[in-house]
Amino acid sequence: MNRREFLKSAALMTAAGAMLGKGSVLKATEIPAAKPEKPVLNFNPQMQYRPMGRTGVNVSALGFGLLRLPMLADGKTVDAEQSVAMIRRAIEGGVNYIDTGRVYLGGQSEAVAGKALKGNWRDRVYVTSKSPWWIMERPEDFEKFFDESRRAIGTDVIDFYHIHMIMHRGWKEKVIPFKLIDRIMKLKEQGKIRFAGFSFHDRLGLFKEVVESAPWDFCLIQHNYLDYEYEAGCLGPKYAAANGMGLAVMKPVRTGFLANLPPAMREALRSTGVVKPDVEWALDYLWDIPEVSVAVSGMGSMADVEANLRYASKAKPNMLTPDERKALGAAIRAFRQAPGHIDCTGCYQCIPCPHNVAIGYIFAYVYNNYLLHKNKKKALFDYTVSMSPIQRGAPASACVNCGACLAKCPQKLNIPELLKRVRNDLEA
Numbered sequence: 001m002n003r004r005e006f007l008k009s010a011a012l013m014t015a016a017g018a019m020l021g022k023g024s025v026l027k028a029t030e031i032p033a034a035k036p037e038k039p040v041l042n043f044n045p046q047m048q049y050r051p052m053g054r055t056g057v058n059v060s061a062l063g064f065g066l067l068r069l070p071m072l073a074d075g076k077t078v079d080a081e082q083s084v085a086m087i088r089r090a091i092e093g094g095v096n097y098i099d100t101g102r103v104y105l106g107g108q109s110e111a112v113a114g115k116a117l118k119g120n121w122r123d124r125v126y127v128t129s130k131s132p133w134w135i136m137e138r139p140e141d142f143e144k145f146f147d148e149s150r151r152a153i154g155t156d157v158i159d160f161y162h163i164h165m166i167m168h169r170g171w172k173e174k175v176i177p178f179k180l181i182d183r184i185m186k187l188k189e190q191g192k193i194r195f196a197g198f199s200f201h202d203r204l205g206l207f208k209e210v211v212e213s214a215p216w217d218f219c220l221i222q223h224n225y226l227d228y229e230y231e232a233g234c235l236g237p238k239y240a241a242a243n244g245m246g247l248a249v250m251k252p253v254r255t256g257f258l259a260n261l262p263p264a265m266r267e268a269l270r271s272t273g274v275v276k277p278d279v280e281w282a283l284d285y286l287w288d289i290p291e292v293s294v295a296v297s298g299m300g301s302m303a304d305v306e307a308n309l310r311y312a313s314k315a316k317p318n319m320l321t322p323d324e325r326k327a328l329g330a331a332i333r334a335f336r337q338a339p340g341h342i343d344c345t346g347c348y349q350c351i352p353c354p355h356n357v358a359i360g361y362i363f364a365y366v367y368n369n370y371l372l373h374k375n376k377k378k379a380l381f382d383y384t385v386s387m388s389p390i391q392r393g394a395p396a397s398a399c400v401n402c403g404a405c406l407a408k409c410p411q412k413l414n415i416p417e418l419l420k421r422v423r424n425d426l427e428a
Contacts, residue, residue, distance in 0.1 A: 040096075042124040047094025048315040052293045053246030055195050055217050059126060059294045061287055062312035063097035063248060064090045064305075066109040068298030078108040080115060086305050087116035091124055093309040099220075099248070099296045100153070101130035101164060102145050110152035122155060128248075129153065130164035130199060131184075133174035142183045146192070160248075161193040162220060166210055167202040167392070168352050181214045199250070200232060201392070203348030203360075204239075207232040211243050218246035220296070224254050225285040225328050226335060230346030230364055237291035246293045249286050253297070254369070255382065258282040261331075262372040264338070268330035272323040280311045285328060287315035338371045342418055343411050350405040350415060351393070358393030359405060359415060367422050376426075383426050396423040 040049050040058045048061040064087060070079040087098065098117070100109045110129060117127065129149040131142055150158060163180050174180065187193045195217035200207055211219070219240055221232045228234045240247045253259040261269070261278045269281060276284070286295045295315075299305050320328075336343070346364030353359060362383070370379035383395065396419040405415045 041126065042091060042094060042096040044092075044094025046309070046313045048287075048312060049096075050293045050317075051246070052195075053218055053241070054244040055246055057126065059097045059246070059248075060095045060312070061294060061315035062090075062095055062283075062308055063099050063294040063296040064095050065250065065296040065298040066098065066100040066113055067104045068300050069105065069109065069112060070300050078105055078112055080112050082302070083112045084116040086299060086302055087113070088121060089302065090299075090305050090309065091121060093305070094312075095309075096125045097128070097160075097248070097294050097296070098125050099128045099250075101132070101162075102149050103130075103132045103135070103164075107152065110149055114152055114154040118154065126159040126194075127153060127155060128160040128162065129158050130162040131180070132164045133170045133178070133180065134165070136174055136178060139178040139180075139183070142178065142180055143187075146187060150192075157192060157194060159194045160197060160218060161187065161195070163198040166198050166200050166206075168206055169356075171202075171206065171210065185214065195246075197245075200236075202231060203351070204232055204235055206348075207236055208239060211239060211245070216243075216245055218248065218293070220248040220250055222251045223249045223286065223292075224252050224258060224282055226254060226258065226332060227251075227346065227364075228332075230360075231348065233347075237289055241291035247291055248294045248296050249292050250296045252286050252295045253279055253282045254365075256378075257369050257373065260373075262334075262338075264334040264372070265331045268334040269327045271330050272327045274321075274324050274327055277307070279307065281328070281331075283308070283311050283315070284319060284324070287312075288318060288320045290317040335368070335372065338368070340371050340421075341368055342413065344368070344413060345411065347410060349410060350408045353393065353399075354402055354404050355398045355400055356394045357396065357398050357419065359419070361392050362396060362422055363413075363418065367426070370426070379426060395427060396420070397427050399423075 049058040050061055052059045069083045071077060072079050098113060100113045102110065104110065113127065117125065131145045136142065146161070150156065161184060163175060163184060166175060184196045188196045197216050197218040197220065198210060199220035200210065201222065221236050222230070223232070223236065237247050259279045259282070266278065283295055283297070286292050297308055299308060342363045344360060344363035346360045348360045350359045366379055366382045370376065399416055399419045401416045403416065409415060
């Protein structure tokens, strides 16, 4: 079944839902799974495919995330020609999941997706996009951004549509008061999107609350072998699957950190005699998890595409051997044993901070990475550009030593003192 054929059946399903009335809306755990689509969209025998939760569709184990596309010499403009060639090569290799967002690369990501998917290319893939709550000034902006995305991508229907980057502030200040869940479900009822979901960056408790709030079809979370407790963590995939949701995973290489490992971690991975490229280790960890539907990888070159296609050809649930599991455990220990390492798991129990300090993100994601790779330019990018006060929170210097976080920390960290260390190292 291709995309056009699905839309015909989706219209019938929508009409049937209307006949049942408003009272027919079921809780997420009660929604029956759709029958899987056969044949698989854009099937290639060299690619592995997995069911996307209750949606009834099978997605490629590898998804193409369009946030880290190659840039021209000015460092600001996407190299559209190279990016289009990369996207189409991935599709030729069997990828059928293309992930973009309204604000990715200042809107250039969706525009490049539109160029790459012109003609028959669009009918070979599921395309996603995301609606950013943090730039919404009124509820109606949700539909405005959705229509902008459709025009940029050049499609009438977006297959997988997210409320972007749900976290505690956005959940309380925009998603709930703007009734964004009702709005995204209405898009689905109207046939403008096929599946409704969200991307997430916060603690496990809030993740469970969001999952239980609506009959979601899928979600997108951050996970990798270092982030086993960070944000939704290793329990997030199981909770999503238990609720029938498809699961896409972003940042499989932790924004590049796991693609170019520090020597201590690389040596730890080789300690059991298993040798693989750094990226393959990271992707294999995710593909080993049965609940993961698709690993969304940001690829910046044709070499990245070719390598990831090779890795994806072997992607299987429960694929890791006992020695490989031991090697990953050794790499995690090497990361945590770095001099000065802050024993923060990123559980986010310490937030919300009264002064909006992004405590867990700063410790677990920015500073501990910096202690190993010593790349201050990269650390400052993660600390500033990737950490806007509106989205993740404020820097370490916003801490006023109020102590509200101390009793909340399961690790009993002296958070105000550790924030002073971060401030001295990254803000001096």
